[in-house]
Amino acid sequence: MLSKEQAIINAIDVDELSEARDMITTNIFERISGRIEELKGTIKILEDDGDGEEYKKFFNAALKKFNVDSPADFDSDEEKKKFFDYIEKNWKGEKKEEEASVASESQDQPTPAEKWIEEDEGKEN
Numbered sequence: 001m002l003s004k005e006q007a008i009i010n011a012i013d014v015d016e017l018s019e020a021r022d023m024i025t026t027n028i029f030e031r032i033s034g035r036i037e038e039l040k041g042t043i044k045i046l047e048d049d050g051d052g053e054e055y056k057k058f059f060n061a062a063l064k065k066f067n068v069d070s071p072a073d074f075d076s077d078e079e080k081k082k083f084f085d086y087i088e089k090n091w092k093g094e095k096k097e098e099e100a101s102v103a104s105e106s107q108d109q110p111t112p113a114e115k116w117i118e119e120d121e122g123k124e125n
Helices: 004-013 017-048 052-065 077-090 096-105 112-124
Strands: none
Touching (some): 004 017
């Protein structure tokens, strides 16, 4: 079975541009839907932990520090990674001590920012 990206390339190669466009649209929709579901979970956690407003203020201050309005404004994945690393390193919410103990147990696992970048890089290849 061909990967979605390879199927798109093959459709373009044989001038089936309408089919390629439909596959691209479907692929993008699936990726966006998946990311929205991930973010819904993050938002729910932030709302539940009582730190939501504090986190929003911290996050917006970090955006300002990095001279962007949104993480989507970064020019490279490396800049995004630096931003999210900064967020993870400097956010001090109520559950920070609890997270630190969990983090020490799972140091071999990538951070959420690293996972996101790896997923995007894997889908581009």
